[in-house]
Amino acid sequence: MKFSSLLSSTLREVPAEAEIPSHRLMLRAGMMRKVAGGIYTYLPLGYRVLRKIMEIVRDEMDQAGAQELMLPIMQPAELWHESGRWNDYGDEMFRIQDRHGRSFCLGPTHEEIITDLVKNEVRSYRQLPLNLYQIQNKYRDEIRPRFGVMRSREFIMKDAYSFDRDQTGLNETYQRMFDAYERLFARCGLRTRAVLADPGAIGGNDTHEFMVIAESGEAEIVYCESCDYAANVEKAETRPPQLANVDTGGVPSVKDVATPGVRTIGELTAFLDASPDRMIKTLVYEADGEPVIALVRGDRELNEIKLSRALGCTLLEAASAEVVEGVTGAPVGFAGPVGLKGVRILADHEVPAIVGGITGANKADTHLVNVVYGRDFSCDEVLDLRTAVAGDPCPECGGHLQTARGIEVGQVFKLGTKYSESLGALYLDESGAERPCVMGCYGVGVTRTMAAVIEQNHDDDGIVWPVAIAPYHVDIIVIDTKSSEQMEVAHDLYESLWGAGVEAILDDRAERPGVKFKDADLIGFPIRVVVGPKSLAEGKVEVRIRATRSDDQIPLDHAVEHVCAQLESA
RNA sequence: CGGGCUGUGGCGCAGCUUGGUCAGCGCGCUUGACUGGGGGUCAAGAGGCCGGGAGUUCAAAUCUCCCCAGCCCGACCA
Numbered sequence: 001m002k003f004s005s006l007l008s009s010t011l012r013e014v015p016a017e018a019e020i021p022s023h024r025l026m027l028r029a030g031m032m033r034k035v036a037g038g039i040y041t042y043l044p045l046g047y048r049v050l051r052k053i054m055e056i057v058r059d060e061m062d063q064a065g066a067q068e069l070m071l072p073i074m075q076p077a078e079l080w081h082e083s084g085r086w087n088d089y090g091d092e093m094f095r096i097q098d099r100h101g102r103s104f105c106l107g108p109t110h111e112e113i114i115t116d117l118v119k120n121e122v123r124s125y126r127q128l129p130l131n132l133y134q135i136q137n138k139y140r141d142e143i144r145p146r147f148g149v150m151r152s153r154e155f156i157m158k159d160a161y162s163f164d165r166d167q168t169g170l171n172e173t174y175q176r177m178f179d180a181y182e183r184l185f186a187r188c189g190l191r192t193r194a195v196l197a198d199p200g201a202i203g204g205n206d207t208h209e210f211m212v213i214a215e216s217g218e219a220e221i222v223y224c225e226s227c228d229y230a231a232n233v234e235k236a237e238t239r240p241p242q243l244a245n246v247d248t249g250g251v252p253s254v255k256d257v258a259t260p261g262v263r264t265i266g267e268l269t270a271f272l273d274a275s276p277d278r279m280i281k282t283l284v285y286e287a288d289g290e291p292v293i294a295l296v297r298g299d300r301e302l303n304e305i306k307l308s309r310a311l312g313c314t315l316l317e318a319a320s321a322e323v324v325e326g327v328t329g330a331p332v333g334f335a336g337p338v339g340l341k342g343v344r345i346l347a348d349h350e351v352p353a354i355v356g357g358i359t360g361a362n363k364a365d366t367h368l369v370n371v372v373y374g375r376d377f378s379c380d381e382v383l384d385l386r387t388a389v390a391g392d393p394c395p396e397c398g399g400h401l402q403t404a405r406g407i408e409v410g411q412v413f414k415l416g417t418k419y420s421e422s423l424g425a426l427y428l429d430e431s432g433a434e435r436p437c438v439m440g441c442y443g444v445g446v447t448r449t450m451a452a453v454i455e456q457n458h459d460d461d462g463i464v465w466p467v468a469i470a471p472y473h474v475d476i477i478v479i480d481t482k483s484s485e486q487m488e489v490a491h492d493l494y495e496s497l498w499g500a501g502v503e504a505i506l507d508d509r510a511e512r513p514g515v516k517f518k519d520a521d522l523i524g525f526p527i528r529v530v531v532g533p534k535s536l537a538e539g540k541v542e543v544r545i546r547a548t549r550s551d552d553q554i555p556l557d558h559a560v561e562h563v564c565a566q567l568e569s570a
Numbered sequence: 571c572g573g574g575c576u577g578u579g580g581c582g583c584a585g586c587u588u589g590g591u592c593a594g595c596g597c598g599c600u601u602g603a604c605u606g607g608g609g610g611u612c613a614a615g616a617g618g619c620c621g622g623g624a625g626u627u628c629a630a631a632u633c634u635c636c637c638c639a640g641c642c643c644g645a646c647c648a
Contacts, residue, residue: 012597012609013582017641027581037640092646109648143571143646150648157648209648218647304645317645408648445648479607514608521608532607542607 001472003507003516008045010519020216022454023148025463029523038145038153045523046450048471050156053446054135056187056468057158064180066131066160071113073137077103079112083422088314094139106139111419111441114161118437119425122163128427128437129169131177133160135446147216149447150407156446163420163437165429170438174206174414177442181210181410184444189453189466192409195221196231198305199413206414211406212452219406222388226399233403234305236388237395240349248372251356254338260365263333265298268367272358275299280351280359280371282335284324287313291327295337295347295379297354300386307385310346328362336360337377338368347373348385407452408445415439463524464547467570472505473497474563475525477516479532481508489556490531493541496560502567521546526570527563545570 008030017034018024026032031046042050058068074096080086086105094106107113114132122130138157145152160177164170178194185192190212197209209232211221223230231237262271269276279298284291285307292311296302308316321332327343328335336359337345351357357371371377390403420426420436429435450469457464467473474497478490490506497504505525507516513532520528530542540553543562547570554562 009580009598010609011581015581016576016583019642034640090646138648140647144642144644146641155648159648411648443648448648477607482606512606512608512610514606514610517608519609530607534607 001505003475003505004509006044006505008043008523010522018148020147020150020455021458022150022216022451025454025458025522026148026451029463032149038142038151040149040152040154045471049450049465049469050446052469053188053449054156054158057135057184057444057446060180060184060187061133061158061160064131064176066133066162066177068134069132070134070136071107071110071117073107073139074104075107075110075113077105079116079423080105083112083115083419085112092140092142094141107136108138108140109441109443110134110159111161111415111439112423115419115423115425115439118163118420119423122425122427122437125165125427125429129162129164129173131160131162131173133158133442147218147451149451150216151218152447155448158444158446160442162440162442163425164440165427165435165438167416167438170414170416170440174412174440177412177440178208181412181442181444185210185212185409185449188449188469190409190449190456193221193223193230193406195223195406196229196235197411198232198234198309208412209406209408210410210412212409212456213404214407214452214455215405216455217405217407219408220403221406222390222392222401222403224394224397224399225402227394227397229394229396229401231388233387234303236401238349238384238386238388239393239395239398240384241353243353246353246355248355248375251372251375252370254368254370254376256361256363257367257369258365259334259367262365262367268358269298272367272369274358278354278356278358280337280354280357282337282360284319284327284335285316286319286323287311287316289315291319291323291343293327293335293337293340293343293345294385295345295351296386297348297350298358300348300350301389302348302385303387306383307346310381310383310385328360330360330362330364330366334360334362334364334366336362336368336371337379338362338371339377345377345379346381346383346385347379349382350386351379352382407448407455409449409452410442410444412442413440415441458524461518462522465524465526467526467567470503470524470526472503472525473567474502474504474527474529475507475520475523476504476529476531477507477513477520479513479530481510483533486531486533486536489536489541493529493531493556493559497563500560500564502560502563527566529559529563 010030011028014024015027032040032042093108096104135158142153162173192210192212194208195211197207199207220233222236262268265276276298281296281298283294294302294307324332352373358369359371361368392401394401417436425437426434454463476490478486494504494506526546528544535542540555541559543554544551
């Protein structure tokens with residue numbers, strides 16, 4: 001490829017909308033262009049990177065025993081009605097109608113389609129296990145697309161679905177896919193960490209997310225400094241406190257305190273000069289339309305995912321002011337558990353350990369002090385409801401938990417039989433009994449992986465591509481394109497490199513050297529070979545490694561060999 | 571969807587408060603010259619229904635209303 005004919009213009013200035021390094025660099029280096037919010041065109045250089053990632057993914061999937069196929073993007077609504085997700089999936093699904101008014105969606109994921117396929121194709125236990133995957137565009141109408149390709153409305157995803165005879169089979173498949181994911185991301189040049197996660201809307205039980213630790217990550221994870229425990233904060237468990245050590249015997253009886261206009265924990269802390277860990281934060285929610293109350297210690301955050309799992313509800317939202325007033329009889333800001341009737345109350349396991357608590361009195365401008373769990377109020381359930389924070393004890397080993405931000409590049413799920421049962425993916429076992437397939441599903445965000453690689457591999461000058469997914473391995477820069485000698489040497493080198501299996505691009509543009517150097521750094525080719533008068537006078541070319549910025553003068557007849565060796569060792 | 575903000579040549583922006591030399595700057599692009607090892611210099615150019623519509627006015631990029639698009643902060647998720 002000659003640079004002069006490549007469709008790629010680098011930008012000197014950063015487009016205003018780009019916030020994070022990967023987004024800025026993908027635009028500046030001419031990897032992609034925005035078409036609309038969360039929708040991008042991939043230019044030739046960017047698409048070469050994506051193709052390489054996809055090839056690595058294919059290779060690992062094939063080795064893990066998965067078979068590639070291609071499912072439709074446009075999917076009939078009927079299948080989604082069968083699984084119940086036409087309604088459950090909500091506004092995030094793009095829905096369209098054909099000329100007859102029949103409803104379809106643009107696939108946000110493909111459990112329905114694949115399960116329907118297996119239902120029709122698989123009859124016998126002899127056909128199992130089966131692991132099927134595809135690499136395709138996915139469509140999700142994100143509330144807020146952002147960070148370029150990190151959260152976009154159209155993105156490339158590898159999705160795999162496994163069908164096993166039983167849980168044991170699924171466990172084996174899951175482990176095989178887990179291992180394949182670790183290899184696949186490593187081959188892309190990423191350092192990832194697998195963390196426990198919440199299954200969310202897709203359903204199922206066990207699930208791990210593959211996280212790239214990065215400042216710009218949207219997910220927060222906790223990990224233990226002493227053991228292997230790592231989890232998304234959505235999921236991360238907290239240890240219950242030692243209630244045996246709690247003595248509430250000496251607490252005087254409950255008392256009203258006038259707190260005019262004091263509504264928030266912060267205001268209350270200041271007003272009463274009391275520490276927030278003595279407050280009982282009382283939150284009113286609506287779970288599938290039913291009001292419920294959740295209690296956490298004043299200095300803690302309620303984890304809504306834990307709460308909705310505990311309640312088994314699909315829609316959980318903070319209650320409106322009217323509902324709060326209806327439930328508590330007081331304006332927002334003065335809710336408390338004492339004396340509340342006719343509403344389900346769930347408390348975080350730290351709440352019973354609060355000695356002499358402070359909470360709302362369910363009366364305007366009034367709070368209660370000296371509140372004790374068991375004596376002054378009770379709950380329907382006491383369980384883990386709060387969000388884990390740095391410094392918490394590890395739920396596995398009791399060690400110290402740390403927090404970090406991560407970009408989720410992949411996820412593996414044990415789905416179980418949710419979809420095979422609702423969609424009828426059944427098989428006959430050895431004894432002739434009909435049984436549902438036990439399913440797993442496995443996703444890799446291909447476009448997001450590309451961005452994550454840039455987040456982990458860039459410097460002030462631009463991208464530093466790992467060799468495995470670089471758009472080209474080598475950029476050959478001709479200093480003076482009017483010099484026929486330099487052009488000839490560069491062309492020969494170009495041909496020899498391709499002959500040796502090295503992907504080279506020849507920068508034959510009539511630009512000044514500085515422009516070419518800047519572009520080479522920005523685009524991030526792993527190796528740059530400069531053909532210029534200085535070295536050529538000694539029969540040499542200059543070989544520079546992007547990652548280390550090290551320069552070597554190499555005799556012309558050793559150049560190909562040297563470059564190959566450098567690529568090998570990188 | 572709520573809150574904050576922005577839309578002016580491909581990109582980054584000024585102009586708007588106080589309507590009238592107001593169609594401007596830098597980068598990029600084209601042509602030529604000089605240059606030639608880290609985004610060079612000079613000269614000459616091309617390129618804009620000032621996001622769209624309606625209004626106010628003698629006069630609108632500038633004021634008013636509506637709409638659209640985008641960005642940031644929050645509630646959803648790979």
